[in-house]
Amino acid sequence: MVSYSLQAQPSILGRDLPVSLQAYAVPPPPEPFYIRRVIEAQPRQRGLGISKFGLFAPYRMLVVAQGVGPELTAALRARLPASAAAQPLVLRLTSINASSLLANGKLNTAGELAAEYYAQRPDSSYYLVARTYATDQQQVTATTPEQSAPLLLAALLQQSLEQVSRADWTQPGPAYTLAQLQQPGTAPYPIRTETWRMGIYRSFFEFRHNEPGRPDNVSVDARAYRNTEWQGKRAVNPSVLTPEGKHVALTDAWGFCDGRQVYIQFQGEYYLLEQRGPNFMFFAPDFNNTSGGVINAGPPRKAFSLDMRTGLILDYQGTEGAATNLAQRPTHLIVYRRRPGPSLPVSIDNGAVGQLGTDQYLSIPWQAAGQPVHLCVGEACLEVVPDPNAPTYLELRPEGGAKLVAVPARQGEEQVNKLADR
Numbered sequence: 001m002v003s004y005s006l007q008a009q010p011s012i013l014g015r016d017l018p019v020s021l022q023a024y025a026v027p028p029p030p031e032p033f034y035i036r037r038v039i040e041a042q043p044r045q046r047g048l049g050i051s052k053f054g055l056f057a058p059y060r061m062l063v064v065a066q067g068v069g070p071e072l073t074a075a076l077r078a079r080l081p082a083s084a085a086a087q088p089l090v091l092r093l094t095s096i097n098a099s100s101l102l103a104n105g106k107l108n109t110a111g112e113l114a115a116e117y118y119a120q121r122p123d124s125s126y127y128l129v130a131r132t133y134a135t136d137q138q139q140v141t142a143t144t145p146e147q148s149a150p151l152l153l154a155a156l157l158q159q160s161l162e163q164v165s166r167a168d169w170t171q172p173g174p175a176y177t178l179a180q181l182q183q184p185g186t187a188p189y190p191i192r193t194e195t196w197r198m199g200i201y202r203s204f205f206e207f208r209h210n211e212p213g214r215p216d217n218v219s220v221d222a223r224a225y226r227n228t229e230w231q232g233k234r235a236v237n238p239s240v241l242t243p244e245g246k247h248v249a250l251t252d253a254w255g256f257c258d259g260r261q262v263y264i265q266f267q268g269e270y271y272l273l274e275q276r277g278p279n280f281m282f283f284a285p286d287f288n289n290t291s292g293g294v295i296n297a298g299p300p301r302k303a304f305s306l307d308m309r310t311g312l313i314l315d316y317q318g319t320e321g322a323a324t325n326l327a328q329r330p331t332h333l334i335v336y337r338r339r340p341g342p343s344l345p346v347s348i349d350n351g352a353v354g355q356l357g358t359d360q361y362l363s364i365p366w367q368a369a370g371q372p373v374h375l376c377v378g379e380a381c382l383e384v385v386p387d388p389n390a391p392t393y394l395e396l397r398p399e400g401g402a403k404l405v406a407v408p409a410r411q412g413e414e415q416v417n418k419l420a421d422r
Contacts, residue, residue: 014058017051019146021071031165034080036088040069041185042095049099050310051145062149092116094185098153100145109148110137110203113156117164125175130167132160137202198259204311207255217241218256236270274365280306281316283365332391336361336416339398344378361416380404
């Protein structure tokens with residue numbers, strides 16, 4: 001299995017890797033226009049993204065030496081020269097990112113480009129002509145990150161310009177001042193605000209933009225880790241349903257969404273991603289820690305964060321990126337149901353965490369801090385203090401309409417395993 005995830009700590013990044021956006025030709029679009037100005041409105045960041053070229057090579061930041069705006073301006077002026085017959089436009093970049101990771105002899109390069117194009121009115125205000133977004137991922141064998149990343153971004157820019165040429169310019173929208181266009185974008189990433197779309201993410205950028213590159217029907221077969229430390233925590237075996245009705249194992253992806261939850265591939269396995277504030281986190285085995293565990297029980301579990309700017313996987317830093325409270329310990333709340341009935345919403349402290357249907361269970365990652373949480377399934381609610389040493393099991397029972405009951409860990413594990421094996 002090829003791993004598309006990037007695990008590193010910022011402190012061990014190698015020196016910056018310079019890249020140029022001017023070396024790759026962008027064919028002129030069919031509609032006569034040119035870019036008079038490029039405005040950088042993307043979130044402030046030091047580079048385009050992360051690269052790693054070799055098993056023992058350090059992670060390096062892809063950095064445009066002259067700056068993205070000046071380099072793109074120079075490149076577009078050379079390809080799309082100004083003329084009296086061409087319409088001048090302002091290009092407002094809201095996102096431009098790339099990453100390159102060498103694995104199994106192939107360089108996996110991913111990129112995304114989000115842009116807005118504005119035309120000027122006679123009163124010097126601006127109106128939106130087109131808004132574009134494109135992402136792609138490719139594998140190559142004979143290139144380097146400083147070549148493949150700009151080449152992919154040039155292809156995405158070409159797609160963007162072609163979309164502008166097909167836009168309807170006859171319907172001017174609201175007026176904007178140049179000062180408004182120069183304000184940095186503040187909209188949250190779509191994966192944080194939109195309903196998750198089912199499918200396969202080929203790259204971190206597809207995940208972040210909630211745009212699966214393969215909108216397939218993905219299903220999940222859950223299985224338990226067979227050791228004490230991982231009691232109640234499940235890895236998953238995802239599969240894709242073909243038109244012929246066959247389930248084909250998903251073995252090569254950055255991650256996927258099954259329509260209810262999102263998962264990330266990490267060290268050859270897929271793990272449940274949990275949204276915590278502006279970040280996402282997940283639990284996985286800590287293969288670097290072999291001490292203190294039960295003999296032959298496997299590595300202990302560890303909490304990881306997904307950096308939403310770069311796609312790097314880091315040690316869990318808490319919801320706001322601060323150091324993790326040492327009083328908190330990663331655990332799971334596992335709620336399950338063995339009776340028929342409609343799917344019901346599950347929430348913790350009034351925050352939605354999923355749905356629970358007939359003969360289903362929901363495993364919820366949590367940081368146990370000795371404080372009670374208010375867990376609800378539909379109208380049935382229960383105050384419970386998560387156990388930091390083992391999963392906390394709760395069953396939705398039909399007594400008196402519906403009732404949440406905390407059950408012993410061994411009983412809960414047996415009943416959830418039966419549901420998982422169905």
